[in-house]
Amino acid sequence: MIRKSEKSKFNEPLSETVQKLVDQFGGWLNVFSRVTNSFDRALVNLGKTVDCPFPHRHGNGGGKGKFRLSASDVVGHEGRGICTCMQDGGMGAVALLMEDGVGGGQYAQCLLTVLRALDPATKDTHVRKETAPVVVGPKNSVMDPxxxxxxxxxxxxxxxxxxxxxxxxxxxxxxxxxxxxxxxxxxxxxxxxxxxxxxxxxxxxxxxxxxxxxxxxxxxxxxxxxxxxxxxxxxxxxxxxxxxxxxxxxxxxxxxxxxFSGSAITIAKTEGRVLHVTEGVEKGWAIHLVTGESTKVAYSCTTLPTVHVDRAMYDSVVIWSDCDPVKPNRTRQSGDGQYFAWELARRLFTEGFDVTFMMPDGNPANAKGRDWEDVIVQEGVLDLSGSYYRFQTLKTFAAKGGVHKRQIAA
Ligand SMILES: [Zn+2]
Known part of the structure; x- marks a missing residue:
C-alpha cells in the first residue's frame, strides 16, 4: 500500500510552488506579461537591447537601449534582465518583478502576485499591473551633443x-x-x-x-x-x-x-506613386523584384508602425506583413509581425494613403511560417513574366487575397 506523503502541501516553500507553476507555463518569459507590461518591449525583442524599464537607475541617458532579457538556453538563465545599471550577471526574474514594483517590491508579496496570476483557481480574476506610460520630457529627447x-x-x-x-x-x-x-x-x-x-x-x-x-x-x-x-x-x-x-x-x-525613429531603408526607388513597405532588406528586395516598384524597409516589425511615408511622393502603400505565431499566454491574440504591420496600415490610411495589406495565408498559429520572401522564392514567382501577373499570383497566397482600403474621393 502506498501511503500518501505525510508532507502537507502547506510545507512547500512558496518559492518552490511558484517555480513549479512557472515551469508549467513554459518559463519566466511566458510569465512576465501576465504580471506586468513593463517588459513587453524586451519580450518582443528577446535577446536584443531595448530601453531600460528602470530609467531611474540610470543617469542622464535614462538607460536607452541598454536593457535586454536573456534568451539564453543555459537552464535557469532565461528571463534574466541584463543592463548596464545592474551587476554582472544581471537580475533574476523575481528581482526584476520586485524592481518593477510587483507586490510592492516585497519578495513574498511578489511571489504571491505571481502565484495569483498563474494558479488555476485565481488566474482568471487576476488583473495584471499596468504601469503608466513613460513620458519622455524634452530633457531626455535631446541627445547629448x-x-x-x-x-x-x-x-x-x-x-x-x-x-x-x-x-x-x-x-x-x-x-x-x-x-x-x-x-x-x-x-x-x-x-x-x-x-x-x-x-x-x-x-x-x-x-x-x-x-x-x-x-x-x-x-x-x-x-x-x-x-x-x-x-x-x-x-x-x-x-x-x-x-x-x-x-x-x-x-x-x-x-x-x-x-532614427520613423526612418527606413530605401531598397529601390522607381517612377510611380506606389510604395511597398516591409521589414528586412532581403524581403524588401524580393518584393521589388516582383513588383518593379519603390520599396522601403523598416528595421524590425516593432519599428514598422512609425515608418514615415511622404504623401507628396506616394498615393498608395502596399504593406507586406509577416504572419508570426501567437505568443502563448499573451493577451494579444495576434503575432507581432502582423500586429505592428496592421498598426502601420491604420496610420497610413488616416494620413490619406490607399493601403493594401498583404499577409501570407495558411501559416500555423503556433510556429513561424513562411514570410513573403519564402513564398516568392519557393513558388517560383520570379520566373513568371510580368509584374501584374506576379502580384496577382502572390494575392492567391495572401490572407483574404490581400486587404485593400481606398480613400473615398471627395
Ligand atoms: Zn538599466
Whole structure:
C-alpha cells in the first residue's frame, strides 16, 4: 500500500510552488506579461537591447537601449534582465518583478502576485499591473551633443569604405542575394558593401564585456530619416562565398543618430506613386523584384508602425506583413509581425494613403511560417513574366487575397 506523503502541501516553500507553476507555463518569459507590461518591449525583442524599464537607475541617458532579457538556453538563465545599471550577471526574474514594483517590491508579496496570476483557481480574476506610460520630457529627447558626435564618427568610419554592390570587390554580397534566389540588379538603392567589419558580441559569461568574433564581409544598408539624412546603418555579416557569417547575431544595427525613429531603408526607388513597405532588406528586395516598384524597409516589425511615408511622393502603400505565431499566454491574440504591420496600415490610411495589406495565408498559429520572401522564392514567382501577373499570383497566397482600403474621393 502506498501511503500518501505525510508532507502537507502547506510545507512547500512558496518559492518552490511558484517555480513549479512557472515551469508549467513554459518559463519566466511566458510569465512576465501576465504580471506586468513593463517588459513587453524586451519580450518582443528577446535577446536584443531595448530601453531600460528602470530609467531611474540610470543617469542622464535614462538607460536607452541598454536593457535586454536573456534568451539564453543555459537552464535557469532565461528571463534574466541584463543592463548596464545592474551587476554582472544581471537580475533574476523575481528581482526584476520586485524592481518593477510587483507586490510592492516585497519578495513574498511578489511571489504571491505571481502565484495569483498563474494558479488555476485565481488566474482568471487576476488583473495584471499596468504601469503608466513613460513620458519622455524634452530633457531626455535631446541627445547629448558629444554622444551624437561620437556616433556620427563611427558611422562615418564605416561609410568611408562602402562600395556599391556592382563593384568588383562586392562579389560576396552579390553571391548572398543570388544564393537566396533573389539576384541583384542596378535598382538596388541604399544597400552597399563593406569588405570587412568587426563583429563584436556580448560575452556569454560577463554581460558587460564584448568579444570580437571576427572580421566579415558585410552588407551595409542606410536608414534615412524623414528629411533624408543617414541616421544609422544596418549590417548583415556574411562570408566570402555569400553565406551568413558563423555568428549568432548575423544582423545588427549601429547606435542610432537623432531622427532614427520613423526612418527606413530605401531598397529601390522607381517612377510611380506606389510604395511597398516591409521589414528586412532581403524581403524588401524580393518584393521589388516582383513588383518593379519603390520599396522601403523598416528595421524590425516593432519599428514598422512609425515608418514615415511622404504623401507628396506616394498615393498608395502596399504593406507586406509577416504572419508570426501567437505568443502563448499573451493577451494579444495576434503575432507581432502582423500586429505592428496592421498598426502601420491604420496610420497610413488616416494620413490619406490607399493601403493594401498583404499577409501570407495558411501559416500555423503556433510556429513561424513562411514570410513573403519564402513564398516568392519557393513558388517560383520570379520566373513568371510580368509584374501584374506576379502580384496577382502572390494575392492567391495572401490572407483574404490581400486587404485593400481606398480613400473615398471627395
Ligand atoms: Zn538599466
Amino acid at each position: 558629444q554622444e551624437v558626435a561620437r556616433r556620427k564618427e563611427r558611422l562615418d568610419l564605416i561609410a568611408r569604405d562602402l562600395v556599391s554592390l556592382d563593384h568588383p570587390t562586392a562579389a560576396p554580397a552579390r553571391a548572398y542575394f543570388k544564393n537566396r534566389g533573389i539576384p541583384l540588379n542596378s535598382n538596388i538603392q541604399d544597400v552597399k558593401f563593406h569588405p570587412g567589419l568587426k563583429h563584436w558580441a556580448d560575452s556569454e559569461t560577463e554581460p558587460e564585456k564584448k568579444v570580437l568574433l571576427g572580421t566579415f564581409p558585410t552588407i551595409v544598408s542606410a536608414f534615412r530619416s524623414k528629411d533624408g539624412r543617414v541616421v544609422n546603418f544596418h549590417r548583415i555579416f556574411i562570408t566570402a562565398d555569400g553565406a551568413k557569417a558563423p555568428v549568432k547575431e548575423v544582423k545588427k544595427i549601429c547606435s542610432p543618430m537623432p531622427g
